[in-house]
Amino acid sequence: MSATIIDGKAYAAGLRARIATQVEPFKAAAGRAPGLAVVLVGEDAASSVYVRSKGRATREAGMESFEHRLSADIDQATLMALVAALNADPAVDGILVQLPLPAHLDAQAVIQAIDPDKDVDGFHPVNAGRLATGLPGFVPCTPLGCLMLLRDVHGTLAGLDAVVVGRSNIVGKPMAQLLLQESCTVTIAHSRTRDLPAKVRAADIVVAAVGIPKLIEGGWIKPGATVIDVGINRTETGLVGDVDFEGARAVAGAITPVPGGVGPMTIAVLLRNTLVSAGRRMGVSIDETLL
Numbered sequence: 708m709s710a711t712i713i714d715g716k717a718y719a720a721g722l723r724a725r726i727a728t729q730v731e732p733f734k735a736a737a738g739r740a741p742g743l744a745v746v747l748v749g750e751d752a753a754s755s756v757y758v759r760s761k762g763r764a765t766r767e768a769g770m771e772s773f774e775h776r777l778s779a780d781i782d783q784a785t786l787m788a789l790v791a792a793l794n795a796d797p798a799v800d801g802i803l804v805q806l807p808l809p810a811h812l813d814a815q816a817v818i819q820a821i822d823p824d825k826d827v828d829g830f831h832p833v834n835a836g837r838l839a840t841g842l843p844g845f846v847p848c849t850p851l852g853c854l855m856l857l858r859d860v861h862g863t864l865a866g867l868d869a870v871v872v873g874r875s876n877i878v879g880k881p882m883a884q885l886l887l888q889e890s891c892t893v894t895i896a897h898s899r900t901r902d903l904p905a906k907v908r909a910a911d912i913v914v915a916a917v918g919i920p921k922l923i924e925g926g927w928i929k930p931g932a933t934v935i936d937v938g939i940n941r942t943e944t945g946l947v948g949d950v951d952f953e954g955a956r957a958v959a960g961a962i963t964p965v966p967g968g969v970g971p972m973t974i975a976v977l978l979r980n981t982l983v984s985a986g987r988r989m990g991v992s993i994d995e996t997l998l
């Protein structure tokens with residue numbers, strides 16, 4: 708038995724199309740397009756590629772993309788002033804400051820300076836708190852995209868055993884909160900976890916987000932489990948996930964590939980969050996059940 712390959716690229720294309728159908732009525736009601744501001748500091752090659760594809764996807768969905776490219780040696784005050792200007796700009800519904808920032812900048816201070824109601828990345832502590840307490844806010848794009856794929860595979864997730872490998876603020880922690888909200892029994896594993904293979908073997912759902920190439924072995928996977936691989940590791944042999952794909956696909960029920968799995972979902976959900984933000988800010992109703 709070989710696992711179903713979860714086509715994140717196709718799911719993301721469908722989601723972007725559903726977003727685009729709601730952008731048109733939004734524009735008619737609000738008199739403007741939803742706007743996403745993306746701030747890139749420095750010239751990191753991978754970040755430049757991501758920012759370019761975010762801008763393209765934003766425009767293709769009928770939204771406005773405001774791109775701010777700043778030199779790597781910019782100071783904290785200048786970056787904070789840009790965030791303040793974007794907070795005050797009525798045409799901007801979403802603000803994304805591409806991470807990581809150069810080491811001399813305080814990323815946490817920048818995240819906390821973003822208006823939580825424009826924080827379409829869902830990284831502001833107010834949004835983390837809203838997620839943890841079940842209040843409406845913004846959920847980080849990558850874990851929300853993973854949840855969409857999981858719902859597509861399983862329908863309901865209630866009662867399933869889930870393990871999240873990784874405890875970052877960006878993926879692991881919000882992923883665990885979302886799975887808990889879906890009534891999964893959630894284990895969060897990390898670098899100090901004892902007997903990781905045993906934790907993974909017990910899980911119906913495995914979300915791998917540690918950034919270690921092929922850490923999760925096929926022999927650890929429970930037969931029929933669903934495996935979501937968030938890892939994007941650049942190696943000499945190309946892009947590799949946190950899961951040994953060939954080993955895991957032989958035992959899993961369903962698995963995301965890298966690339967073409969979670970990555971494209973991240974950008975589609977960013978557009979989703981921007982549309983939702985625009986609707987909330989302008990008092991235009993958005994059908995979130997389609998998104």
Ligand SMILES: Nc1nc(=O)c2c([nH]1)NC[C@@H]1CN(c3ccc(C(=O)N[C@@H](CCC(=O)O)C(=O)O)cc3)C=[N+]21
Nearest residue numbers: 757803804805806807828966967968969970971973974
């Ligand atoms: N404030 C902030 N928000 C982010 O959401 C954010 C960020 N900073 N910094 C960098 C990471 C990374 N990220 C990805 C987005 C799309 C793909 C993606 O589309 N990947 C494709 C192509 C992969 C490739 O070829 O490079 C795939 O997996 O199929 C991957 C990774 C968003 N990030």
